[in-house]
Amino acid sequence: MTPIADAPADAAGDIAFSPHLAGASILIVDDEPGMRNFLMRMLASRCRHVAEAADVAAASRLLEATPFDLIILDNIMAGRTGLEWLEELRGSGFYRDVILITAFADLETAIKALRAGAADFVLKPFRSNQILNAIARCLDRGRLLRENFVLKRELKTLPGGGPGIMAGASLSTHAVRSMIERVGPMPTTVLVTGESGTGKEVTARALHTVSPRAAKPFVPVNCAAIAPEIIESELFGHLKGAFTGAASSREGLFFYAQGGTLFLDEVGELPPAMQSKLLRVIEDKKVRPVGAEREIPVDVRLVAATNCDLADAVAQGRFRQDLYYRLNVVNIHLSPLRERAADVAPLARLFMDELSAQLGVAPLGLSDATLRDLARYPWPGNVRELRNVIERSLILGDFPRDVVPGDAEEDEEAFSQALDAVEKAHMLKVLGEAGGNRAEAARRLGVSRKTLDRKLKAWNA
Incomplete structure (x- = not known):
């Protein structure tokens, strides 16, 4: 039997803590009862679910019934090696992390383990903190990879x-x-x-x-x-x-x-x-x-x-x-939003606060008359259209007249002034980011240096 060097939780060299360990489901596959008992005792109080198997046949049956986050797999077992089963797992579509443990290791075995898809390789005998650190690394890395994938997907879609x-x-x-x-x-x-x-x-x-x-x-x-x-x-x-x-x-x-x-x-x-x-x-x-x-x-x-x-x-x-x-x-x-006019005002206020902070512009006033006009509009695009209208209004400095009626002449003047204000704010922001270098700022803006100079002179900037 492989000797086990256990370490109490308060021993020197604190055991690493993973915030995801408590919710993890782990499968232990080892033909040595002593090693299985050791790992079961160590993980049972730390994880959501821990199961054990004495061979790969029993482990395969467990995998067919339960989703596991991680497998701790012994390499040298009667019948088939852990490496052989790991290669089969990867070939069958099992993607979760596997930590390979063995008492007989050399560089070639370690290389084969990594090529077969092992997430980590731990040599027996090991202390509690060693295997827990390996588990923590795998769980944290797996969680991070999944979160990054989901975030990138959300940014696109x-x-x-x-x-x-x-x-x-x-x-x-x-x-x-x-x-x-x-x-x-x-x-x-x-x-x-x-x-x-x-x-x-x-x-x-x-x-x-x-x-x-x-x-x-x-x-x-x-x-x-x-x-x-x-x-x-x-x-x-x-x-x-x-x-x-x-x-x-x-x-x-x-x-x-x-x-x-x-x-x-x-x-x-x-x-x-x-x-x-x-x-x-x-x-x-x-x-x-x-x-x-x-x-x-x-x-x-x-x-x-x-x-x-x-x-x-x-x-x-x-x-x-x-x-x-x-x-x-x-x-x-x-x-649809047209059937719940009472929601328009609280939604408009929410979007105004949220979007004005995001865009870095002062919020527009939402008078009782404006809110009444917004509530009367049929909103064919529903809540998404209301949000887009608020965003466009913040950029242009006024509400669109197909939603909130007003004077056409005043609309044209307000629109022109709003565009000038947006242009000025953008150019000055880019100039600041360029450290005051007008040539670099003009390059980033896609205009000539002469155009930028003329604009800045008009703005007394």
Whole structure:
């Protein structure tokens, strides 16, 4: 039996702490009962879930039933080595981190472990803090990679619009807030319906925020924006060589949302074949990466949204009835803004404060007359249009007259003055960033030095 050099928690060389360890699910695979017992005792009180297996056959059965965040894998075991099983795992679409432990190691084994996809390599005997440090590194790195992926994706796909949908005084908005508070903490699948721009994604985020999954990722997916031929790979991932252009294996969005919420916007646009596969994922809670032979368990809460009538799509044969029933366990319907005029004023004030701070300009006055005009406008683009109008008004210095009526001559003069003010502020900002160097500032602005000099002279700057 391999000797174990344990260390109490208060011993010299403090054990590293990972903020993600408490929520982690870890599988220990080792044929030595002493090593399994040692690791189980050490991790049971620190992690959400810990399981053990004496061989890779038992470990494979556990992986088919439970999603694990990390595997601690012994290399030298009876039957098959850990390295051989690790290579099989990577080939079957298992993407989570694996720490390889062994009492018999050399440089060649370490290199093979890293090439096979091991996240870390720990030599026996080891102390508690050594293995805990390795676990902490893996969990922190994995969490950071997933968060970076989600943030980059949101920067590319997130439409304009802040959390203002939750502001409002109408009975409709009060009902939505109550539904979110009631349903959010539950694991139930939710279907959010409403016209474009009513705030379906913000509602989904609110459901995630009040749920026990709030510390895990919220991953939004616009089903209409992904080409039908790649949507399966986007959602479920793929293995290297699974199709032309698959130069490497890749995790799908279900894996990035592990433990959290996956928001499927415009779900009615899913191709028929993908509808069938999504239904199976909901029922089995497993996904199969493209090119993989095995299914992998996932723990994800689904929130779907659509601006079309899914019941009508079912009647026309464009959407699977069984999938519709699985998605529509709870329906939250968002009324168009024209039907909830009482929400316009609080939303306008919220957007004015938020956007004036973002743009660095003074907020415009929202008089009672202006708010009445805003409330009378039909808002075909709903909350998103209201936000855009507030933003455009801040930039130009006045409200558009198709929304707030006014004098046309005064409008033209105000518009011209607003443009001059925006131009001046921008040029002076760029000049300051260039350290007062006018030639460099002109280059950055894309104007001639002569034009910049003339402008600055007119402004007495």
